[in-house]
Amino acid sequence: MSAQKPSLPQGTRDFGPAVVARRNYIFGIIRRVFEKFGYAPLETPTLENLSVLTGKYGEEGDQLLFKVLNSGNFLKKQKGDVIKEEVTPDDLLAGPKKVLPKIAEKGLRYDLTVPFARYVVMNRGTLTFPFKRYQIQPVWRADRPQRGRYREFYQCDADVVGTDSLLCEAEIVLMMSEVLNALGLTDYTIKINHRKILSGLYEALRAEGKEADLFVAIDKLDKIGPNGVSEELSAKGYSNDMIKRLFSFLSVKGNFHDKLTELEKMYKDSIGELRDDSGIWFEIVEGQQYAKSGFIRALENARGFDEIKKVYNYLQAFDFTQFDNLEFDPTLARGLSYYTGCIFEIKINNVNMGSVSGGGRYDNLTGAFGLPGVSGVGFSFGVDRLYDCLEELNLFPSDAATTTRCLVANFDVEGERAMLPVLRQLREAGVASELYPEAGKLGRQFKYADAKGIPFVLLQGSEERAQGRFKLKTMSTGQEQTLTLEEVLAVVQA
Amino acid sequence: MSAQKPSLPQGTRDFGPAVVARRNYIFGIIRRVFEKFGYAPLETPTLENLSVLTGKYGEEGDQLLFKVLNSGNFLKKQKGDVIKEEVTPDDLLAGPKKVLPKIAEKGLRYDLTVPFARYVVMNRGTLTFPFKRYQIQPVWRADRPQRGRYREFYQCDADVVGTDSLLCEAEIVLMMSEVLNALGLTDYTIKINHRKILSGLYEALRAEGKEADLFVAIDKLDKIGPNGVSEELSAKGYSNDMIKRLFSFLSVKGNFHDKLTELEKMYKDSIGELRDDSGIWFEIVEGQQYAKSGFIRALENARGFDEIKKVYNYLQAFDFTQFDNLEFDPTLARGLSYYTGCIFEIKINNVNMGSVSGGGRYDNLTGAFGLPGVSGVGFSFGVDRLYDCLEELNLFPSDAATTTRCLVANFDVEGERAMLPVLRQLREAGVASELYPEAGKLGRQFKYADAKGIPFVLLQGSEERAQGRFKLKTMSTGQEQTLTLEEVLAVVQA
Structure with missing residues (x-):
């Protein structure tokens, strides 16, 4: 066979040592937090x-x-x-x-949720519920590749199924916050909304049947501004009155609690308008009576407020200290086809990038596989975006890219032999170390250490050998110290 | 869409939490050893x-x-x-x-070697050689699934390319030995042979052109015994004299060093027979003169002995203490189409299973991609087999299967609230903990802890709460202690 120039498929990537080490740094933090909260690892097949x-x-x-x-x-x-x-x-x-x-x-595998659902259904006889699992694996999508969008990428999901407890939602906020703090990403906002508050929005607007248009429009509020949203809704047949009412809803101001209670009051007022003198809930729109079921739905929607409040109360009981990073955002509209309760999303404020994490509660994980009524709540981190944020903000610790800590220089055959027990002792002390495998020019060996990001080079010329000492060069400063092996270990272990 | 009973593709597996934790225990040890020896992680795409x-x-x-x-x-x-x-x-x-x-x-991806070769070729301009990489990723093969053979399975490879130093071979023995010791697999044999000693075998037998038959036969020595091998070789046209000579070669006895020197002497004697009175090396076989090139090849084969001796000397200089686990095995014949130097294989002696690791030196990693002359040496662990060995010998540490360390029991709303700050403190102390998300029957909560392998359950009834104390139940013994939070932390952190 003739030689060919090899290439990678579109939208796929090799991760060289430095990048793997940095990605593992992120995965490691996410994994530790998931496990600290009692989530256990699951792995499903690629096929x-x-x-x-x-x-x-x-x-x-x-x-x-x-x-x-x-x-x-x-x-x-x-x-x-x-x-x-x-x-x-x-x-x-x-x-x-x-x-x-x-x-x-x-x-x-296209995502981690469907395989998780399949796993739950296939193992329902032996699993103990509530079942808390996390899963960190790649997924594949034949999307047209573009900047920041790949055909093979990792997802990091944590889900708990088999309980309705809002403790889980509160713990999701804690986990999100702990991961971001551990990564050094302190300027973040965790946005929360509730599917039922979104439903309440179109109920309160009497926009039934047009909810898809509504959600598509308000989800763009950040991008196209209030005027853009107004125009888009007008074009879709929303009346000026409805749009005005919408913006009064969305303009609630203040801290988490204030916005929540203010919007709840607005919803209630809006429903209050529907009550006639006899106390029966209805309204007349264009000659049609608005059904009592609308009221039932409105009450149901009120549960959205209650649930978010409970999550908030849980966080207070946990002594959660970062309420400033928590925002109630009634425009947050993601996963509308499957989320039924709380909805989450994280934005890193000092980087121009989409959300780095999102999630929510669903009430029908496994219905498509014949097992109805399995509800749960989960969320996911996007590792590629977190990586880009850390890189842009220069937040990777300097040692996240290194594996070898000490390179032992190789002068000649005699020197090499003398350094082998030293190499062994370095490794026994847990110091990742290597001997340059060929005797020869030091310049080349320093270049090797430099390229690999090795922080220390250990040398022993015949003079030092006679004294039972070593030269330790710190690559970042160029400084050289003459030390005993014990002293070397103390420095490189630090 | 109607509900369907989901299934897994043939030859693939889900790994539930307990199994993932145990696999990660193995991966963790392998990774730590690879990194301690200066190997850096590489990841290539699935596609x-x-x-x-x-x-x-x-x-x-x-x-x-x-x-x-x-x-x-x-x-x-x-x-x-x-x-x-x-x-x-x-x-x-x-x-x-x-x-x-x-x-x-x-x-x-079918293995980790070809993607590694592709990576080296595509990045040859920026890589610094020698390049030491390890790679732990799944591979896929459309083999007919059978017991112990899967269509999706992990390989753990470490390779160094761009150096001929036999230090690398010696370090492979050290890494193999360190991984096995760390896993508690102490009854193992690391077998070493050399491609050139294998070539020497058919040269010394004058079996040129029939080497494939020879290697296939001797590789089965363990399984079919000397008689089986004799019969097979007879059938392939080997003379009785050749077979007799072969078994005299293979019957070398003694420790590593003795076997090596004995076989080397036999080869030399066999070559000595070829010299005629004029000092020119040749022989007459069935009327044909055996070419001088045969002698050159014989000298070349002698390099096999020299190289294994050098590896042995490196190990001595390293103060390697496990020579009893090292065996020179002139019948070891794996990877004959690509290995050109030392060949390795590990057998766990007290488990009935094939090799758990193998490797060797090759001199043409990247030729198929138009980059000749890239030589290197590498080896690979088979994680599925290591897993089965550890399981059979009951060598998994008891905590390898656990993630959550402490379950906080949930009595009622008031109790739940009181336990949230406790839960926070457990986690702040690095203890993986979870609160059972629903108040209710303790029996169910204990069952949950049991099923998940959680070693401790923390309880606080109203009586303990009044005293500021907790009950800590150790699940393995059923023992309950009444303790302060500080005492609880001391126990569960241990």
Whole structure:
């Protein structure tokens, strides 16, 4: 075979030693916090059956699934195979939708939630609930690659299923906050909203049937401003009165608690307007009576406020000290098709970047697999974005990129031999160390230490050897000290 | 969509919390040892271009590659696509070899060596050599699944390229030994051989052209015994004299050093027989003169002995203490198509299982990618086998399976609130802890702790609360102590 110039598939990356070390620094902090809060690790396979994946992420998601070709002769029905009928010329004419099921049964993991749901269903007989799991694994999406968007990337999820306790939501805030503090990302905002407060918004606006437009618009508030949102809603048929009312809702000001109580009062007032003299809840809009069920829904929506308050109270009982980083944001609208309770999102304020984490409560994790009523709450960190934030703010600790701590220089055969027991003692003391494997020019060896980010180089010329001493060079300063081995260990272990 | 019973693809596995914790225990030890010896982590993508993978693992390997279907309409040429011609009915008739290149450009990583070679070639301008990397990632093979053989499994490789120093071989023995000792696997044998000693075997036997048969046969010595090997070689045309000579070679006895020198002497004697009166090296076999080049090769083979001796001397200089676990095994024949120097393999003696680790030196890592002359040495641990050994010998530490250390029991609303600051203090002390998220029956909470392997449960009834004390139950013994929070921390941190 002739030699070829190798390349990487679009949207994939190699992570060299320095980058892996920094990524592991982030993963390590996330993992420690998850475990400290009682979340246990789960790992699921990269390959999942397409029957498990398909239909779970919408039609666009199905398009973005990486499908794996059946092994063997994928065009024919094979002995022992379950499906796999022969692909015919008619299939070719009919197109990929007809051909695909005959040639591919497996796909690559697209997120960590569907595999988690599958795991819960397959192991429901042996799992003890509440089940708290975290999962840090790569996922694959056949998205068009662009800056900051990859086809292979890691997700870090933590979920607890089988309990409705709002303690879990409060602990999510604690975990988010602890991870960010540990990473040194102190200028952050954890935004909270509630699916039922969002529903209340369109109920209170009487915007039923137009809620999708509403959420799409308000989610862009940060980007296009109030005027942009107004224009967009007008175009979608929202009346000026509705828009005015919307902005009065969204303009609630103050701290977490103030905004929450103010908005709750506004909702209540808005519902109050619906009560007629007889005390029956209804209203007349364009000649139609607004059904009593609207009131029931309104009461239901009030639960959103109650729940956020309870989360808040839990945090107070925990002596949580960072309420300044916590914001009630009634415009936060993510995961609307699956979240049913609290919704979370984290923004790093001093970096121009999307959210680095998000999550929420859902009440139907496993319905698609025939197990209804499994509710839970979870969240996820985006490691690539956290990485970029730390890099931009220069927050990686200097030793996060290093593995070897001490390079032992190699003068000549005799010197090499003399240094081997020293190398052993360095390692026995837990110091990651290596001997340059070839005797020769020191310049080259220093260059090696430099390129690899090794902070110390240990040398012993014949003079030092006669004295039983060593020269230790600190690479960052160029400083050289003459030391005993004991002193060397004290310095490099520090 | 109707509910379906989900399943896992053949040959893949979920790893639940207890298993992940135990696997991480193994990975952690391997990683620490690799890093202590100056190996730095590398991670490559799961998806590789098929142009990189194909042809690197032999024809069988090509069959076992998982291929990923191109995204979008994989049957047609698409705008912006590089290859991808339309699949025609004629292609269908021609079969999968004709269709495959039109519908799949990517595959899943099959091992860690080829991606490493690709990485070295793509980054040769910026890497500093010698380049020491380790890589712990899953690989995928479309093998027929069977007991102990999976389609998705982890490899743990460490390689150093860009140096011929035998220090690297010696350090591989040190790393192997340190990992096994740390895992508690003390009854092991590290077998060493050398590719050139294997070549010397067929040279000394004058078995040129039949070396493949020879290696296949002797590699089975453990399984089929000397008689089996004799029969097999007879059937392949080996004369009785050759077989007799072979067994005299393989029957060398004694410790590492004795076996090595004995075999070397035998080889030399065997070559000595070739010298004629004029001092020219040749021999007559069946009327044919054995070429001088045979002598040159014999000298070359002698380098095999020299190199193993040097590795041995390095180990002595390192004060290596486990020579009893090191064996020179002239029958060890693995990786013959790529190893050119030392060859390694580890066997755990008190478990009935294949090798848990292997490796060797190669002199052409990157030739297929147009970069000749990159030599190196590396080895790999098989994590699934190590796991099975530890399990069979009951060597997992009891806390390797646990994440949460202390469960805080939840009596009622008031008690829950009182325990939140306690929970915070436990975590601040680094104790992985969780509060059972719902107030209720203690029996259920104990069962939860039991199922999750949580060693301690902390309780505070109203009586203890009045006294500012806690009950700490040790789950393994059932023992309950009444303690202050400080005392609790001292116990659970231990």
